[in-house]
Amino acid sequence: MNIRILTATAAAALLTLGLAACTSAPTVETSNAAAPAATAGDEVSISDAWVKSAPEGMSAAFGQLVNASDSDVTVVSATSEASPMIELHETVANDTGEMVMRAKEGGFVIPARGTFDLTPGGNHIMLMGLQKPLVAGEETSFTLTFSDDSTYTFTAPVKDYSGANETYEGDGGMKMDMGSGN
Amino acid sequence: MAGDRSAESGRPSPSRRQFLFGGAAAGAGAAAAIGADWALGQPSAPVAAAATLNGEATVDFHGIHQAGIATPAQAHSVLLGLDLRPETDRDALRRMMRVLSDDASRMCRGEPALADSEPELATVPANLTVTFGFGPGLVARAAGSAPAWLRPLPAFTIDRLDPAYSDGDLLIQIAADDSFTVAHAARMLLKDTRSFASVRWSQTGFRRAYGSEKPGTTMRNLFGQVDGTTNPSLGSALLEKTVWITDGWLAGGTGMVVRRIHMDLDKWDRLDRGGREQSVGRTLGNGAPLTGQGEFDEPDFAAVNGAGFPVIPEFSHMRRARTDDAGTVIFRRGYNYDEAPAGGSVSDSGLIFISFQADIDAQFVPIQRRLDQLDLLNEWTTPIGSAVFAIPPGCEAGGYVGETLLGA
Numbered sequence: 001m002n003i004r005i006l007t008a009t010a011a012a013a014l015l016t017l018g019l020a021a022c023t024s025a026p027t028v029e030t031s032n033a034a035a036p037a038a039t040a041g042d043e044v045s046i047s048d049a050w051v052k053s054a055p056e057g058m059s060a061a062f063g064q065l066v067n068a069s070d071s072d073v074t075v076v077s078a079t080s081e082a083s084p085m086i087e088l089h090e091t092v093a094n095d096t097g098e099m100v101m102r103a104k105e106g107g108f109v110i111p112a113r114g115t116f117d118l119t120p121g122g123n124h125i126m127l128m129g130l131q132k133p134l135v136a137g138e139e140t141s142f143t144l145t146f147s148d149d150s151t152y153t154f155t156a157p158v159k160d161y162s163g164a165n166e167t168y169e170g171d172g173g174m175k176m177d178m179g180s181g182n
Numbered sequence: 183m184a185g186d187r188s189a190e191s192g193r194p195s196p197s198r199r200q201f202l203f204g205g206a207a208a209g210a211g212a213a214a215a216i217g218a219d220w221a222l223g224q225p226s227a228p229v230a231a232a233a234t235l236n237g238e239a240t241v242d243f244h245g246i247h248q249a250g251i252a253t254p255a256q257a258h259s260v261l262l263g264l265d266l267r268p269e270t271d272r273d274a275l276r277r278m279m280r281v282l283s284d285d286a287s288r289m290c291r292g293e294p295a296l297a298d299s300e301p302e303l304a305t306v307p308a309n310l311t312v313t314f315g316f317g318p319g320l321v322a323r324a325a326g327s328a329p330a331w332l333r334p335l336p337a338f339t340i341d342r343l344d345p346a347y348s349d350g351d352l353l354i355q356i357a358a359d360d361s362f363t364v365a366h367a368a369r370m371l372l373k374d375t376r377s378f379a380s381v382r383w384s385q386t387g388f389r390r391a392y393g394s395e396k397p398g399t400t401m402r403n404l405f406g407q408v409d410g411t412t413n414p415s416l417g418s419a420l421l422e423k424t425v426w427i428t429d430g431w432l433a434g435g436t437g438m439v440v441r442r443i444h445m446d447l448d449k450w451d452r453l454d455r456g457g458r459e460q461s462v463g464r465t466l467g468n469g470a471p472l473t474g475q476g477e478f479d480e481p482d483f484a485a486v487n488g489a490g491f492p493v494i495p496e497f498s499h500m501r502r503a504r505t506d507d508a509g510t511v512i513f514r515r516g517y518n519y520d521e522a523p524a525g526g527s528v529s530d531s532g533l534i535f536i537s538f539q540a541d542i543d544a545q546f547v548p549i550q551r552r553l554d555q556l557d558l559l560n561e562w563t564t565p566i567g568s569a570v571f572a573i574p575p576g577c578e579a580g581g582y583v584g585e586t587l588l589g590a
Contacts, residue, residue, distance in 0.1 A: 050296040
């Protein structure tokens with residue numbers, strides 16, 4: 001079965017090369033070499049993405065990242081029109097046992113053929129300084145950057161949500177509410 | 183009760199029939215029956231799957247028409263009437279309907295809405311439908327053109343309307359064969375209306391539980407009457423003509439009347455069986471006209487008894503509600519209610535009368551006027567709530583209900 005899939009992939013790669021040759025690059029060689037490896041940005045998608053509404057300050061985005069490739073991929077950063085400062089967060093117990101959010105060292109690693117959940121009270125994409133209110137029913141776009149420098153852009157609807165109120169453990173030990181809640 | 187042209191007769195959806203036939207799914211007869219339903223465009227369900235749980239049955243949220251109208255009536259429902267917040271403008275209405283439509287489409291598939299904090303409760307759709315309606319206030323806020331009938335009904339002399347059960351800008355009708363499913367869907371949808379609207383009223387209704395009666399059995403009301411024998415049947419050309427609007431932003435939509443009709447069961451107790459049958463013109467046993475044997479026999483309004491009086495009295499509900507004018511037919515899909523009694527009474531019960539019709543002024547109002555003028559049942563029934571809504575057409579996946587009004 002693996003062989004058949006590989007064959008199909010190779011055929012598709014050849015077809016792609018052939019089309020490219022016709023349209024633009026007559027010097028492309030047809031060879032048996034594998035097509036260039038797909039980037040992380042090509043292989044990752046998100047399902048059920050959403051962002052918590054907030055009038056100002058901070059908010060967070062959630063969903064399920066899906067990695068369709070055969071190797072682990074790592075999200076190293078995220079950007080959004082909604083906030084100039086975004087961090088990839090995890091939620092962990094601090095020294096006193098309180099659940100706090102903090103930047104996730106090394107980013108989000110999505111396992112090969114696996115998923116990575118972004119949930120209230122768990123890992124999430126943290127918007128640190130909203131440019132304007134995030135109101136329910138709007139859509140906001142996000143761009144994830146992976147360790148291979150490829151990117152993936154998606155949009156997420158804004159939803160009212162009363163949870164996701166963990167405190168934030170910043171570098172200076174400051175604690176802030178995530179989002180202003182409803 | 184208004185409108186004997188009614189009845190909740192309806193063919194079972196394939197999923198229901200499939201369940202009934204589950205044990206004999208391999209039988210050619212069962213397969214043929216299911217195929218016939220499919221050909222008539224009912225919601226689809228896998229034919230081969232036998233003996234599935236009814237909780238897994240789904241009705242597609244998407245389509246030309248919203249679900250929950252020409253859909254076999256589920257066992258439980260809640261109707262929610264909401265008032266828009268002052269700051270909810272046209273843009274906010276669009277955002278609200280996008281969120282609510284996405285929530286509803288997911289829950290109707292048996293999946294949690296985005297940001298559902300109790301996602302496990304969304305996994306038993308049980309034929310869940312969510313139907314949205316727009317009151318006059320919402321259409322005005324959207325600067326849309328309202329049909330002439332989108333306004334409170336004319337005042338009827340029998341009405342004793344309570345604002346707590348009347349009017350509203352947005353209607354959400356939630357129905358399923360499982361009251362737990364209804365409760366969770368209502369909770370989820372109302373959470374997502376909080377930024378835009380507030381709850382004005384809520385009415386919870388019930389019919390026979392799923393599986394208790396043969397599907398398609400005409401509903402009885404709490405007076406014990408078979409209520410709604412002449413309703414246009416699901417899939418019929420009459421229903422199509424009766425219900426659906428064909429032009430403008432409401433094309434594929436309809437008009438909805440919701441009337442809360444209190445039924446004085448304590449007073450009804452004082453009436454003997456003969457009087458009860460005379461009041462409606464049908465037998466209590468099987469709902470047959472007093473001139474017939476079977477529920478669906480045509481009544482003989484000309485028949486007189488030995489004393490020369492009509493067998494079906496002039497004051498009877500059936501005679502008063504009946505019309506031979508196909509232009510004044512309505513399609514009913516009501517529910518019973520039974521609340522906590524108060525003030526020394528032992529019951530607070532009635533009917534959440536719901537009717538769908540393309541033109542409320544032309545179809546519903548003439549019937550209600552006749553009943554207002556004369557209907558012996560008025561002795562025991564009192565309309566205490568009344569609301570009118572425009573029901574927009576359905577939407578396709580990725581779209582939202584109301585896009586024909588609110589679309590940019």
